[in-house]
Amino acid sequence: MPEPEDQELELEGRLFGRYLVGREPPRELVERYREANRILLGGTAPGSDAAVIAFARRHPWSISFLDGAAGLLRPGSLLRNKILVMAAVLEASPAFAEEFLSRTVHPVSLVLRVLGLAALAVVRAAVGVLVYAAAARSRA
Amino acid sequence: MTDVVIVGSGPGGVNAAAPLVAAGRRVVLLDYGNEDRHYTGLIPRKPFSEIRRTDPEQHRYFLGERFEGIPFGAVRVGAQLTPPRGYVLAEAADRIPVHAENFAVSMSLARGGLGAAWSAGVFPFSDDELRAMSLGLDDLRPHYDAVAERIGVAGERDDLDPFFPSSPSMMPALDIDTNAEVVLARYLRRRDELNTAGFFLGRPRVAACTRRHRGRGPHAYLDLCFWADMDRSVYRPQWTLEELQAAPNFTYVGRRFVHAFEEDGERVRVRATRIDVGTEECHEGRALVVAAGTLGTAWLVLRSLARYDTPVPILCNPYAYVPTLNLGMLRRTPCDRRYSLGQLTAIVRVPGRIIQAQLFSYRSLLTFKLMKELPLAYRESLRLLRLLVPNFAILGIHHEDRPSQGKVCVLRRGERGAPDRLEIQYRPSEEEARMHVADEGVMLRFFRRLGCVPLRTIRPGHGASLHYAGTFPITASERELTCDRDSRLRGTRAIYLADGSIFPWIPPKGLTFNLMANADRVGARLAERLA
Numbered sequence: 001m002p003e004p005e006d007q008e009l010e011l012e013g014r015l016f017g018r019y020l021v022g023r024e025p026p027r028e029l030v031e032r033y034r035e036a037n038r039i040l041l042g043g044t045a046p047g048s049d050a051a052v053i054a055f056a057r058r059h060p061w062s063i064s065f066l067d068g069a070a071g072l073l074r075p076g077s078l079l080r081n082k083i084l085v086m087a088a089v090l091e092a093s094p095a096f097a098e099e100f101l102s103r104t105v106h107p108v109s110l111v112l113r114v115l116g117l118a119a120l121a122v123v124r125a126a127v128g129v130l131v132y133a134a135a136a137r138s139r140a
Numbered sequence: 141m142t143d144v145v146i147v148g149s150g151p152g153g154v155n156a157a158a159p160l161v162a163a164g165r166r167v168v169l170l171d172y173g174n175e176d177r178h179y180t181g182l183i184p185r186k187p188f189s190e191i192r193r194t195d196p197e198q199h200r201y202f203l204g205e206r207f208e209g210i211p212f213g214a215v216r217v218g219a220q221l222t223p224p225r226g227y228v229l230a231e232a233a234d235r236i237p238v239h240a241e242n243f244a245v246s247m248s249l250a251r252g253g254l255g256a257a258w259s260a261g262v263f264p265f266s267d268d269e270l271r272a273m274s275l276g277l278d279d280l281r282p283h284y285d286a287v288a289e290r291i292g293v294a295g296e297r298d299d300l301d302p303f304f305p306s307s308p309s310m311m312p313a314l315d316i317d318t319n320a321e322v323v324l325a326r327y328l329r330r331r332d333e334l335n336t337a338g339f340f341l342g343r344p345r346v347a348a349c350t351r352r353h354r355g356r357g358p359h360a361y362l363d364l365c366f367w368a369d370m371d372r373s374v375y376r377p378q379w380t381l382e383e384l385q386a387a388p389n390f391t392y393v394g395r396r397f398v399h400a401f402e403e404d405g406e407r408v409r410v411r412a413t414r415i416d417v418g419t420e421e422c423h424e425g426r427a428l429v430v431a432a433g434t435l436g437t438a439w440l441v442l443r444s445l446a447r448y449d450t451p452v453p454i455l456c457n458p459y460a461y462v463p464t465l466n467l468g469m470l471r472r473t474p475c476d477r478r479y480s481l482g483q484l485t486a487i488v489r490v491p492g493r494i495i496q497a498q499l500f501s502y503r504s505l506l507t508f509k510l511m512k513e514l515p516l517a518y519r520e521s522l523r524l525l526r527l528l529v530p531n532f533a534i535l536g537i538h539h540e541d542r543p544s545q546g547k548v549c550v551l552r553r554g555e556r557g558a559p560d561r562l563e564i565q566y567r568p569s570e571e572e573a574r575m576h577v578a579d580e581g582v583m584l585r586f587f588r589r590l591g592c593v594p595l596r597t598i599r600p601g602h603g604a605s606l607h608y609a610g611t612f613p614i615t616a617s618e619r620e621l622t623c624d625r626d627s628r629l630r631g632t633r634a635i636y637l638a639d640g641s642i643f644p645w646i647p648p649k650g651l652t653f654n655l656m657a658n659a660d661r662v663g664a665r666l667a668e669r670l671a
């Protein structure tokens with residue numbers, strides 16, 4: 001029977017994987033995420049950090065907003081570290097490497113995409129600040 | 141009896157040993173000698189991009205078995221210190237504790253020392269620079285040549301020739317990557333105008349073999365230079381150590397931690413701990429060469445001379461790196477056949493000095509490390525970086541460093557059985573900091589003219605270049621805790637220093653090749669003296 005903490009990490013792994021690359025990672029990578037968490041992020045997290053993670057697990061739609069706000073205001077937070085760990089795990093696997101390898105596009109397309117992504121990031125961060133404030137005050 | 145005892149198998153130790161062994165002297169090299177016995181065998185001999193797409197075991201060496209390749213927090217020092225290179229720094233901080241605020245300390249107890257993770261840039265000092273160190277190019281030129289032949293140096297005689305004296309054994313330059321080709325082509329089109337303004341650009345001299353040399357190379361362009369040494373093209377001191385071990389008059393004594401030396405008449409005694417069994421032992425020789433790396437040597441020398449609480453200078457080239465957007469790369473697809481080290485070297489001549497920069501591409505490290513640096517949601521960071529990374533040209537800008545009252549290193553006695561510890565205080569003056577910012581501005585203005593738009597200047601902090609130096613400098617004046625022109629520690633009969641310790645200042649150039657040449661000089665002169 002898996003421990004409750006293992007179940008939480010497994011859920012996080014699946015959610016963060018889907019958030020980053022749009023599809024769910026296989027069990028093997030989720031297990032790797034769990035192992036990396038145990039080794040790298042094993043200590044007790046501040047209450048607000050734990051609350052934000054719990055909120056993200058309960059409301060997966062909020063992850064991109066929480067991440068956007070944390071990137072701006074709390075770059076070293078537990079949420080950012082956990083998503084970074086999942087990004088590393090995905091990148092170092094052949095099944096997802098292509099999602100991380102660079103791509104060459106036409107300069108016009110490049111400019112449009114960069115502007116689009118920048119605008120999206122600003123919106124996410126702006127909405128995210130409100131969501132983050134609510135998440136940090138929610139139950140852990 | 142042993143002629144010379146050498147401490148340390150890094151770039152200084154092995155290059156001091158080579159001329160001694162060649163001259164028939166009996167040499168014993170004492171070394172802690174950590175090695176990687178795990179990662180080397182895991183990395184397939186395939187191009188980096190192919191490994192990324194095919195190897196299901198890649199997480200073991202790209203992230204590390206303990207995920208040590210996933211960094212959190214501030215910018216980490218030493219991009220080249222990937223998990224397979226982690227052994228280079230292992231145990232050093234426990235054996236030689238250093239307390240330093242705002243100064244990154246990297247020491248090595250590895251076979252090959254910090255040289256086992258060297259980025260292989262070859263930047264010989266000019267005559268002017270050496271004269272300001274009480275030396276001259278005539279003193280070092282034969283040793284630059286000897287070391288260049290021993291380690292293998294690839295380069296080209298180009299616009300950088302006046303700044304970096306050439307060696308006759310230089311091999312053809314490594315092929316630069318697409319990013320660098322674009323910048324170099326733009327430079328060549330505007331060369332006269334840029335040269336007149338004091339800007340010079342060329343291919344870097346790299347300690348790597350582009351043809352078969354001493355059983356090494358040629359470079360296979362697998363883009364794995366930060367991860368593995370499988371073609372043995374890029375120089376590592378271990379290669380010289382292997383050659384030395386074939387000589388009957390050379391003895392390598394590994395798994396020893398040297399903690400003191402003393403002179404007794406015509407002998408030098410070196411005290412070491414056998415780290416496998418913990419017992420003490422003593423080695424004797426007619427002379428001692430200490431090459432434990434600047435910080436390791438400072439610890440050993442100050443401890444052996446019982447000079448606790450006595451400040452000595454400490455230097456380290458200040459360093460900044462600047463990701464730029466190389467506009468010339470738009471619409472171009474980068475070639476996968478490449479090497480990972482510096483692709484171009486730039487020099488700006490300003491009155492009385494130079495500024496130096498290296499251009500790199502971000503290709504053979506993982507993207508998630510860059511994602512951490514952007515203040516955006518990771519999903520957008522990833523998408524942005526996938527588009528922008530092929531167009532990144534990253535400049536590493538080095539500044540010179542000179543001693544001052546704010547840059548000192550002191551040995552403190554360990555209390556209650558704790559080992560003695562070094563304390564480092566490194567506070568450059570405000571004037572120095574202003575000059576660095578101004579110099580970076582000058583360099584970046586030239587790169588803007590080459591189509592590279594700076595995005596952000598990142599200063600990883602003091603000590604980040606790992607070019608530690610200057611603790612026991614060569615001086616013309618007779619002062620204690622300095623060296624004479626032979627790199628002999630003043631007040632001793634036969635204790636020589638053969639690492640960065642002896643440089644009284646450091647130009648804005650990598651130090652390693654220069655300390656190897658000086659080590660070769662120390663070894664060659666000592667061989668004559670002991671004849």
